[in-house]
Amino acid sequence: xxxxxxxxxxxxxxxxxxxxxxxxxxxxxxxxxxxxxxxxxxxxxxxxxxxxxxxxxxxxxxxxxxxxxxxxxxxxxxxxxxxxxxxxxxxxxxxxxxxxxxxxxxxxxxxxxxxxxxxxxxxxxxxxxxxxxxxxxxxxxxxxxxxxxxxxxxxxxxxxxxxxxxxxxxxxxxxxxxxxxxxxxxxxxxxxxxxxxxxxxxxxxxxxxxxxxxxxxxxxxxxxxxxxxxxxxxxxxxxxxxxxxxxxxxxxxxxxxxxxxxxxxxxxxxxxxxxxxxxxxxxxxxxxxxxxxxxxxxxxxxxxxxxxxxxxxxxxxxxxxxxxxxxxxxxxxxxxxxxxxxxxxxxxxxxxxxxxxxxxx
Numbered sequence: 146x147x148x149x150x151x152x153x154x155x156x157x158x159x160x161x162x163x164x165x166x167x168x169x170x171x172x173x174x175x176x177x178x179x180x181x182x183x184x185x186x187x188x189x190x191x192x193x194x195x196x197x198x199x200x201x202x203x204x205x206x207x208x209x210x211x212x213x214x215x216x217x218x219x220x221x222x223x224x225x226x227x228x229x230x231x232x233x234x235x236x237x238x239x240x241x242x243x244x245x246x247x248x249x250x251x252x253x254x255x256x257x258x259x260x261x262x263x264x265x266x267x268x269x270x271x272x273x274x275x276x277x278x279x280x281x282x283x284x285x286x287x288x289x290x291x292x293x294x295x296x297x298x299x300x301x302x303x304x305x306x307x308x309x310x311x312x313x314x315x316x317x318x319x320x321x322x323x324x325x326x327x328x329x330x331x332x333x334x335x336x337x338x339x340x341x342x343x344x345x346x347x348x349x350x351x352x353x354x355x356x357x358x359x360x361x362x363x364x365x366x367x368x369x370x371x372x373x374x375x376x377x378x379x380x381x382x383x384x385x386x387x388x389x390x391x392x393x394x395x396x397x398x399x400x401x402x403x404x405x406x407x408x409x410x411x412x413x414x415x416x417x418x419x420x421x422x423x424x425x426x427x428x429x430x431x432x433x434x435x436x437x438x439x440x441x442x443x444x445x446x447x448x449x450x451x452x453x454x455x456x457x458x459x460x461x462x463x464x465x466x467x468x469x470x471x472x473x474x475x476x477x478x479x480x481x482x483x484x485x486x487x488x489x490x491x492x493x494x495x496x497x498x499x500x501x502x503x504x505x506x
Contacts, residue, residue, distance in 0.1 A: 177202060177319075181220065182291075185315035187308030190216060206297060206305060214297030214305060216312075221290045232290050233263040233283050241281075246270030257284045257293070258318050259401040259418045268299075278302040280309065286318045286400060314426070319397065375498060378405065384417045385478060388502040390495045411484035411492055413499075418477040427479070428470055431455060435468060446504040448473040456486060471500050478505050 175186040181201060186192075191212075195203040199219055206214035223232070233252070241247060250266035262284035270276050281294045293316065295309045376393065379386045380403070392408040402416040418424055435455035442451050455468045467489040471480040480503070484492045 217294045219292040229261045244269040260284045386504045388499050414481040424479045
């Protein structure tokens with residue numbers, strides 16, 4: 146498990162200001178062309194051509210004077226099973242310690258995509274008189290190890306690091322086949338480390354809402370647990386089961402849940418994360434960028450459910466979408482439903498049945 150030396154030393158290319166690429170605006174979704182991952186790319190970064198085959202993606206940070214930093218995503222297939230601590234130790238020994246002038250900083254536990262991760266801070270000097278400040282997140286998903294690495298001139302680190310942290314928080318690993326973009330609701334939630342259906346691209350941008358969603362979910366609906374026209378989706382790991390409309394299809398599965406598309410054009414994201422704080426962080430990222438319409442509480446199958454209704458307009462199709470965020474206090478579980486606003490009224494019945502019939506282990 147060796148991190149290639151030249152992956153990090155490539156910062157020399159930045160100092161020479163030779164890199165070029167497409168500029169992505171603040172909050173723009175970057176989907177990996179091979180469908181392996183996606184994340185929210187902060188302002189000021191340019192996508193550039195990777196200079197090593199092990200680089201899954203490569204970006205440079207531009208200021209008026211030129212490019213002063215780089216962001217690299219590296220993916221390594223593991224020949225055998227390893228824990229995050231084992232892989233981080235191997236990366237330190239075989240990769241980071243080989244950097245000229247390497248000075249280790251803090252190493253702390255973190256979370257990326259709901260998975261255990263290691264966050265490293267360090268400095269190194271690729272050439273005399275040049276010191277770079279670096280931050281890296283390392284985590285393992287399936288048989289692959291991911292490293293998300295930031296290198297930048299120290300004067301710009303404080304300016305860029307918050308955006309880098311948000312990009313890491315929005316990082317999503319795709320499972321299975323490459324991402325296929327569907328024609329109905331696509332980006333709705335910014336920086337959420339979870340997919341927003343019905344597209345399997347999970348980390349969408351957000352926009353102000355010009356038109357409100359009319360009704361809010363009523364507080365006390367009376368609907369049987371499972372009715373005709375409803376199926377039950379059961380998590381393969383046995384963590385939860387959830388009623389869904391008949392005819393719904395699985396868009397993708399992840400290590401923390403599933404993305405489903407319904408026949409009426411809605412999308413359902415179901416996530417069983419590593420902790421309730423993870424859920425709260427995702428909800429906190431929705432609130433500032435969506436119009437809030439109200440909330441309700443009622444009893445689900447074996448938990449109390451909190452339902453919040455938001456809306457936002459997707460500029461790609463200029464359609465207003467309702468976003469229903471369901472959390473179950475005391476659990477690491479959440480549901481996000483995205484449905485066109487003009488279909489929200491008729492969708493309320495199956496949304497309520499789904500929420501009430503959800504069983505969490």
